[in-house]
Amino acid sequence: MGLKLLTEVLSNVFKRASTIEYPKQPSLALKEHRGQQYADLSKCVGCSLCAVECPSNAITMASLPVKLKHNPRSIYPVIDYGKCIFCYRCVDVCPVKAYVITNYFEIASDRPGNSSELSLNTIPK
Amino acid sequence: MSLIEIPVGPQHPALHEPILLRVRADGERVVGIQVVTGYNHRGVEKLGERSTWSKDVFLYSRICGICNTVHAQTYTQGVEAIGGIEVPPRAQYLRTLVMELERIHSHILICAVMAEVVGFDSLFMLMMRDREPVMMLKELVTGNRVIADYYVLGGVRRDLDEVKKDKILKVLEGVEARVKYYKKIFMEDYTITKRLLGVGVIKPSEAVAYSLVGPTLRGSGVKSDVRADDPYAAYGEIPFNVVTYSDGDSLSRMLVRLDETLESIEMIRYIIKHLPEGPIAPKTPIRTLHEGEAFSRVEAPRGELIYHIVSKGGDKPYRVKVRTPSFNNIINGVIAYRDARIADVPVILTSFDPCISCTERILVIDERNGSTKVLSLKDLSRWGK
Amino acid sequence: MSKAVEFLRSLGLTCKEVKQARRYVFEVSPDKLRVVVTGLIKLNLNIYSSTISVVDYINEGVIEVNYCLWVIDEKLMIVLRVRVPRDSPKVPTIHDIIPGALNGELEAYDLFGVVFEGNDKLRRGFLVPLDIANQGVFPLRKDFKV
Numbered sequence: 212m213g214l215k216l217l218t219e220v221l222s223n224v225f226k227r228a229s230t231i232e233y234p235k236q237p238s239l240a241l242k243e244h245r246g247q248q249y250a251d252l253s254k255c256v257g258c259s260l261c262a263v264e265c266p267s268n269a270i271t272m273a274s275l276p277v278k279l280k281h282n283p284r285s286i287y288p289v290i291d292y293g294k295c296i297f298c299y300r301c302v303d304v305c306p307v308k309a310y311v312i313t314n315y316f317e318i319a320s321d322r323p324g325n326s327s328e329l330s331l332n333t334i335p336k
Numbered sequence: 337m338s339l340i341e342i343p344v345g346p347q348h349p350a351l352h353e354p355i356l357l358r359v360r361a362d363g364e365r366v367v368g369i370q371v372v373t374g375y376n377h378r379g380v381e382k383l384g385e386r387s388t389w390s391k392d393v394f395l396y397s398r399i400c401g402i403c404n405t406v407h408a409q410t411y412t413q414g415v416e417a418i419g420g421i422e423v424p425p426r427a428q429y430l431r432t433l434v435m436e437l438e439r440i441h442s443h444i445l446i447c448a449v450m451a452e453v454v455g456f457d458s459l460f461m462l463m464m465r466d467r468e469p470v471m472m473l474k475e476l477v478t479g480n481r482v483i484a485d486y487y488v489l490g491g492v493r494r495d496l497d498e499v500k501k502d503k504i505l506k507v508l509e510g511v512e513a514r515v516k517y518y519k520k521i522f523m524e525d526y527t528i529t530k531r532l533l534g535v536g537v538i539k540p541s542e543a544v545a546y547s548l549v550g551p552t553l554r555g556s557g558v559k560s561d562v563r564a565d566d567p568y569a570a571y572g573e574i575p576f577n578v579v580t581y582s583d584g585d586s587l588s589r590m591l592v593r594l595d596e597t598l599e600s601i602e603m604i605r606y607i608i609k610h611l612p613e614g615p616i617a618p619k620t621p622i623r624t625l626h627e628g629e630a631f632s633r634v635e636a637p638r639g640e641l642i643y644h645i646v647s648k649g650g651d652k653p654y655r656v657k658v659r660t661p662s663f664n665n666i667i668n669g670v671i672a673y674r675d676a677r678i679a680d681v682p683v684i685l686t687s688f689d690p691c692i693s694c695t696e697r698i699l700v701i702d703e704r705n706g707s708t709k710v711l712s713l714k715d716l717s718r719w720g721k
Numbered sequence: 722m723s724k725a726v727e728f729l730r731s732l733g734l735t736c737k738e739v740k741q742a743r744r745y746v747f748e749v750s751p752d753k754l755r756v757v758v759t760g761l762i763k764l765n766l767n768i769y770s771s772t773i774s775v776v777d778y779i780n781e782g783v784i785e786v787n788y789c790l791w792v793i794d795e796k797l798m799i800v801l802r803v804r805v806p807r808d809s810p811k812v813p814t815i816h817d818i819i820p821g822a823l824n825g826e827l828e829a830y831d832l833f834g835v836v837f838e839g840n841d842k843l844r845r846g847f848l849v850p851l852d853i854a855n856q857g858v859f860p861l862r863k864d865f866k867v
Contacts, residue, residue, distance in 0.1 A: 216521060220458050229465050241472070243494075245479040266391040298394045298485045303493065304621075377848050382861055417741050544793065547769040547821020558767065558793065565796040566743055631744050631789060631798060633771075644774035644787060659772035659825070667824040 244314040245297045249326035250288050252279065253335045254309035257286040261301035261310075269294035270301060273327065277334060290326040292318050339367060344681055346372070355666070357685065361678055369673045369681070371666060381656055388651045389415055389625060393487050396643075399658065401482050402442050405434050406636040408487040411656070413568055414632030414645040415489055419625045425612040427491040428570040433607045434478055434486050435569070435634075436600040440511065441470040442637035443593040443600075446689045447518065450590055453686045454531040459521065466514040469507045476500055491617030501608050512601045519594040522587070532587035536672040536684035539584060546668040549661045550639020551596070552688055555589035557582035562635035573610075576603050586687035593689070624651050636661050638689050666690045723795045724764055732757060737802075746787075746800040751812045754803055758788075758815045767793035770815075773825030775833040777807070779863040784810040786835055788822070805835070814840035834859040 231238060240246065250261075252275070262270040272286040279285070288301070302310040311333070318324060339360045346356040358370040380399055384392050397408040409431060416423060423431075448463035471481045477496060478484035486492050522528050538548065543556035553560055561578040563571040579595040581588030625647045632643045639661030648654040665688040672684050729747050730736070734757070737746040749757050761768060771789040778785060788801040803812050814837040816823040826837045831847045831854070845854035858865055 216459060216462075216525065219462065223462075229468075241475050243476055243479050245485070264391070266387065266394040296394065296398070296483075297480070298483075299479070299493075300391075300394065303488075377850065379860065379867075382865075382867060386867075420740070544767045544769050545820050547771070547819070547824075549769075560767075560791075560793045565793075566798075628740065630741060631739075631800065633791075633798070640771065640791070642772050642789065644772070644776075644789070646776050655776045657772065657774040657776075659774070663824055663828075664821065667827075668821050 240314045240316050242314055244316065245299050246312070246314040246316045247292070247318055247326075247329075248297075248299065248302055248310050248312045249290065249329040249333075251309050251311050251333045252282070252287055252330055253333055254307050255282060255287050255330075256307055256309075257282045257284045258306060259286070259288070260304050260306065261288050264300050264304045266298060266300060267294050267296050269296070275334075276331070279334070287330055288326075289330070292324045292326070342678065344685075355685075355690065357681060359673075359678060359681055364677045366673050366676045366678060366681065369670050371670060381658060384653060384656045386652070388623070389653060390489055390621065390623065392653060392656070393489065394485060396656070396658070397483065397485060397487070400660070402445065403438065403636045403638065403641075404482065405431075405438050405478075405484045405486060406634050406641055407658075408484070409435060409569065410632045410634040410641050410643045411645070412487050412489055413634070414630040414643050415622075415625065415647075415653075417630040417632065418628040418645065418647050419489075419622065421490045421618070421622060423490055424615045424617075425570070426614045427616045429607050429611050430477075430492045430496060430616065431487070432570040432574065433496075433604055434474070434484055434492075436604050436607070437470060437474050437477070438484075439600045439637045440597050441467050441474070442689075443597045444470065444515070444518075446686065447522070447590055447593060450532075450586075450683070450686050451528070453682050454527060456525075456527050459518075459525075459528075463518060466511065466518075470511060473504055473507055476503060488617055489622040491615070493617065495616050496611065501611075504604065505608060508601050508604060512598065515594060515597050515601070519591070519598070522590055522594060529587065531680075531683055532590065532687070533585060534583075535586045535680045536676060536687060537583070537585045538669075538672050540582075542671055543584070546671055547664050548639075548669060549664050550636070550689075551589050551592040552639065552665050552669065554578070554580045555592045555687075556584035562633050562640050566633055568634060570607070574603050574606050586683055589687045589689075625649065638662055639665060662688070662690050723792070723797055725761060725766060725768075725792050725795055725797070725799055728760060728764060729757065729799070732760070743797045744800065745797060746802055748802045748804070751803050751805055754788075754801065755813050755815065755818070757801060758818050761790065761799070762818055766795065768799075768819070769793065770819045770822040770825060771798065773822060773829050775829045775835055775861075777833060777861070777863045779807070782807045784833065784835060786810075786812055786829065788815070788825075790819075810835045811838055812836070813838050816840055816842075832859060832861040834862070 259272050262272050269291045270288045273289045275285045275287050339362055342359045344357040344359055346354045356372040359366055360368040384395055393408055396411040397404040399407050444463055444467040448460045451459035475481045478486040538556050540556045540558050543553050543558055557580050559578050559580050564578050576599050579592050581591050627647055627649045629646045634641045641661055642659045644657040646655040669688050726745050734747040739746055768790050771791045774787040776785045783804050784807050786803045790799045816826055826840055827847050829835045830843045831849055849860055
């Protein structure tokens with residue numbers, strides 16, 4: 212009766228642990244995972260559709276520090292990662308497919324974080 | 337004889353969720369029970385009235401973590417019924433696939449929690465380990481382990497390729513063997529049967545009258561499953577058995593879940609083999625609806641989930657009423673505690689598979705003779721009435 | 722033809738058209754509700770109360786209470802629709818006929834202020850935090866501002 216599980220438990224003693232030591236060993240997310248996303252400003256046209264469609268109102272449109280030819284209104288989306296629910300609605304609705312998607316999930320931080328720095332790095336030189 | 341009141345909860349009554357059971361006991365015997373929730377009212381229904389049809393898909397799927405795709409399914413299928421939107425067959429099959437994956441991991445979870453509640457921690461650990469591959473499959477198909485966000489109005493968001501199909505079949509093979517093994521343990525193991533057999537018996541007539549749903553109802557021998565009775569998504573085309581056990585005790589409710597897990601694995605195999613070709617979502621997004629209403633029902637892992645959606649035209653819903661299965665099972669399930677022993681209370685609660693985030697909040701009193709006085713005094717102090 | 726639907730038709734109730742299959746919506750006046758529900762239960766069918774859904778039509782001054790009953794044996798849903806004035810929404814209770822309707826009645830009372838006459842278990846503060854409930858407002862009504 213109970214012995215059946217006992218053999219299972221004993222055999223597990225000699226196996227490798229099925230958990231990992233997380234901060235030391237990286238925890239692997241699949242490449243399909245919906246992780247951190249940000250706008251690629253070499254493509255973004257500043258249409259604001261993502262800001263309108265965001266279910267959690269995490270996206271605000273900020274003004275661009277430089278003039279870009281394809282962005283007539285000179286605005287770009289900034290995602291507040293504290294509010295973002297990572298549903299990728301913005302990625303789906305973007306008419307020019309400007310969003311860069313990653314499977315990076317370790318965004319938790321004690322400071323408020325947003326996507327402006329990541330996006331501004333993509334401005335074509 | 338004086339009665340003793342013992343609070344079970346609201347911190348960790350059986351699951352890590354806020355619910356309080358006020359147990360009135362005469363010695364070891366339970367004579368009355370009061371379910372107090374209301375620790376976590378979020379007003380999701382009101383919030384949904386202010387958002388648009390397409391954004392609400394994401395809102396309603398966040399009512400519950402474990403059963404998020406069924407919430408999205410109920411909402412989208414209701415909206416699609418109002419708008420007369422045709423969903424492509426491939427999308428219907430993919431929705432069914434994700435819902436069944438969810439049912440598998442949800443059922444394995446509650447069986448594991450049950451093992452923990454009866455003090456069988458090694459079984460809990462093993463079951464949680466073997467649940468992990470299913471979560472990985474969900475991430476593979478939808479993009480997240482828990483909150484799938486797989487739905488859009490009229491279809492789904494990601495397609496399934498051959499590599500993923502093979503991966504699913506391979507993983508499920510391992511899961512099936514493990515679930516069969518656990519079913520055997522639940523049926524034969526001394527610790528489990530001693531704690532579950534004959535505990536919290538609900539008669540079939542009571543189960544119907546008290547409006548219990550899902551595995552709780554089927555565990556009492558009533559054959560009622562929304563998937564079979566009121567087919568939605570692709571369930572009309574997929575063969576499966578409705579599992580019932582007639583004893584009505586906690587063990588039958590758990591065995592219904594374990595058997596359903598095996599059924600779900602078979603269904604997923606069928607879906608992958610017969611997945612139709614075609615588009616997965618409509619080309620133009622749906623933004624506005626005309627007037628209408630829909631009563632949308634889905635079999636969630638915990639039972640019948642029903643939405644009543646009212647549209648007055650435009651881009652916002654007028655009213656979305658959500659009734660989750662746990663709302664019936666926890667509140668009306670107080671009949672099952674009759675004459676139980678104190679140690680059985682968490683077991684019975686767990687056998688309902690309670691999902692507190694679904695229930696949100698409510699308080700109910702089961703009247704018992706001899707305990708009325710205790711009750712009204714408590715009411716006076718608590719509610720200031 | 723289903724026994725339950727036939728019975729409701731024999732009471733002179735008209736069935737409202739719904740797009741979905743297996744859904745039958747009947748309009749019932751509040752004073753006849755208990756007769757209808759008792760009759761349904763006496764048909765010896767397995768019927769459970771699925772939910773009680775309340776809709777606030779503020780422009781018409783009407784609160785609509787939908788009793789959703791699922792008939793297990795006949796695989797159909799019967800919706801009994803009761804429309805009551807918004808300023809004094811009162812319907813008779815059915816929780817003594819169908820015990821499973823209790824949670825729906827408690828919820829409808831706390832969120833919409835629909836009074837189920839004869840149900841002595843109704844009280845404010847089940848779902849709504851007490852500080853809001855004590856103001857005498859009902860959060861899911863349309864005139865409640867968040």
